[in-house]
Amino acid sequence: MTTQEAFYNYIVRLGDDSLILGQRISEWCGHGPILEEDIALTNIALDLIGQTTNLFELAVQIEGKGKDVDQLAFLRLEKEYTNLLLVEQPNVDFGYTIVRQFFFDVFRKLTFEALCQSSDEKLAAIAEKSLKEIKYHLKHSSEWVIRLGDGTEESHTRVQAAVNTLWKFTNELFYQDEVDQKVIELGLGVDTSLFKEAWQLHVEKVFTEATLTIPANTWQHEGGRKGTHTEHLGYLLSEMQYMQRAYQNMEW
Amino acid sequence: MVTEKDIWEHLEQISDPEIPVLSIVDLGIVRTVSITDDCCIVTITPTYSGCPAMNVIQEDIIKLLSPTIDTKVEMTLSPAWTTDWMSENGRNKLREYGIAPPEHEVDKSVLFAKPTVVPCPKCKSSHTKMISQFGSTACKAHYQCLDCLEPFDYFKCLK
Numbered sequence: 001m002t003t004q005e006a007f008y009n010y011i012v013r014l015g016d017d018s019l020i021l022g023q024r025i026s027e028w029c030g031h032g033p034i035l036e037e038d039i040a041l042t043n044i045a046l047d048l049i050g051q052t053t054n055l056f057e058l059a060v061q062i063e064g065k066g067k068d069v070d071q072l073a074f075l076r077l078e079k080e081y082t083n084l085l086l087v088e089q090p091n092v093d094f095g096y097t098i099v100r101q102f103f104f105d106v107f108r109k110l111t112f113e114a115l116c117q118s119s120d121e122k123l124a125a126i127a128e129k130s131l132k133e134i135k136y137h138l139k140h141s142s143e144w145v146i147r148l149g150d151g152t153e154e155s156h157t158r159v160q161a162a163v164n165t166l167w168k169f170t171n172e173l174f175y176q177d178e179v180d181q182k183v184i185e186l187g188l189g190v191d192t193s194l195f196k197e198a199w200q201l202h203v204e205k206v207f208t209e210a211t212l213t214i215p216a217n218t219w220q221h222e223g224g225r226k227g228t229h230t231e232h233l234g235y236l237l238s239e240m241q242y243m244q245r246a247y248q249n250m251e252w
Numbered sequence: 253m254v255t256e257k258d259i260w261e262h263l264e265q266i267s268d269p270e271i272p273v274l275s276i277v278d279l280g281i282v283r284t285v286s287i288t289d290d291c292c293i294v295t296i297t298p299t300y301s302g303c304p305a306m307n308v309i310q311e312d313i314i315k316l317l318s319p320t321i322d323t324k325v326e327m328t329l330s331p332a333w334t335t336d337w338m339s340e341n342g343r344n345k346l347r348e349y350g351i352a353p354p355e356h357e358v359d360k361s362v363l364f365a366k367p368t369v370v371p372c373p374k375c376k377s378s379h380t381k382m383i384s385q386f387g388s389t390a391c392k393a394h395y396q397c398l399d400c401l402e403p404f405d406y407f408k409c410l411k
Contacts, residue, residue: 036394040386047390050302054329125330129301132332132410133390140385 006182008062009082010189011123012072013179013225014111015055016083019073020233021104022048023240024091033094040140044101047133054126061122070251074244078234079227086169088224088233095155096162098144103166105138106202107173110195119187142206149210156211163207164215171220173199179225254321259285259292262320266312269305270389271407273349276309280337283328291322297333299410300390334411346407347373352395354409370406372397382406 026045032038056069087104091097112134115127148155174192183189207214223229243250263282264275276282276296284295294313298306310325317323335354343353355368371378377399385408387394393408 036384036386039388039394040384043386043390046302046304047300048302050298050300054301121330125328125332129298129329129332133300136385 001178001182003182003186004062006179007188008059009179010183011055011059011062013082015052015059016081017087018048019052020083020236021087022052023236024087027091044137051130058122058126070244074241078229078237081233082225082227084172085221085224085230086166088230088236089166090232093158095148095159098141098148099159099162099166102141102145103170105134105141106199109134109138110199111190111192114190145206146210149212160212163212167215168219168221172222172224175222175225177225256285256287262316266309266316269308273345274342278339278342278345281333291324292317293324293326295326295328297328299333303390335409350374350404352404352406354407370395372400372402373404374402375400
């Protein structure tokens with residue numbers, strides 16, 4: 001694998017994470033539990049799609065084949081998406097959505113803080129810009145984890161169930177392969193193993209306040225980075241890609 | 253011969269489509285204007301990554317300037333936009349329009365920290381409360397005045 005290929009794949013992975021999560025959260029539009037949360041979730045979705053646009057614009061420049069970002073976003077097959085399994089999981093309920101967001105926000109914040117030092121100026125600029133938004137997202141999801149975990153019996157039971165189900169997707173956040181090795185070597189990307197402990201500590205701190213516990217099961221699920229997804233991604237893509245496939249090359 | 257100063261003045265006519273009371277110059281998103289060989293390059297930076305107004309603003313700049321001079325609009329992400337770049341004039345216009353301008357501090361690092369005190373743009377009371385960190389657009393939070401009871405938008409601080 002050449003450096004160019006590795007860097008391209010690395011950027012697409014970062015973009016796929018925010019694209020798929022942005023699409024997933026936007027399913028809440030018009031269905032939020034209260035108006036303020038409907039607005040908050042759609043705002044977060046918009047930030048994530050915006051970050052994806054910036055990342056994909058960089059990816060197509062690196063690839064240098066004159067591709068359009070819409071092609072990358074909308075016209076790949078399921079196995080060509082390399083997002084984390086965590087972000088494609090269904091919304092289920094508000095508590096589940098918040099727990100998924102919280103795990104992702106802590107990880108994304110640590111990743112983008114480190115990416116501000118990337119040896120690629122453009123990636124560092126995207127990281128710096130996105131980080132300001134991610135801090136708001138993290139504050140939002142953390143507060144809700146605490147409010148729901150330490151809330152009523154019903155809210156506690158629901159978020160704890162979400163934690164129990166989603167925990168098996170958290171190890172994948174720190175998955176690394178030849179793509180990562182190459183970009184880490186050149187200072188383009190970041191070594192996520194350096195902040196795995198910080199991620200765990202942050203989660204534990206918020207969970208303690210939220211009276212939530214981390215499940216003891218150790219079995220972990222992975223495959224997203226290589227295009228092996230859970231059953232949920234296909235349904236999401238069919239909805240997301242419908243317009244581009246039905247009306248090819250359509251533009252807003 | 254059109255000068256860079258003329259262009260800056262012209263650009264004050266373009267408003268943010270989501271907050272029409274603010275010009276793009278007041279907002280601080282026009283970073284540089286440079287004229288070379290009869291061509292003008294305007295560099296702008298987005299407030300938020302997903303801000304849907306950026307495309308409209310880009311088109312507005314070209315529509316406004318192209319009868320005078322050949323114009324290109326470029327986008328830059330670094331340094332990232334901050335509410336500190338909003339002009340004093342812009343802050344006053346926001347307040348008159350009923351949107352509280354950004355305070356000069358951020359409070360997003362501490363969980364459940366007391367939100368920034370944002371005075372009500374209608375009755376000036378400091379007795380207000382944050383309803384939600386996310387408002388009608390990406391750049392605003394939602395507040396309510398506890399004295400006059402009026403709900404209002406706060407242009408949130410971004411640093």
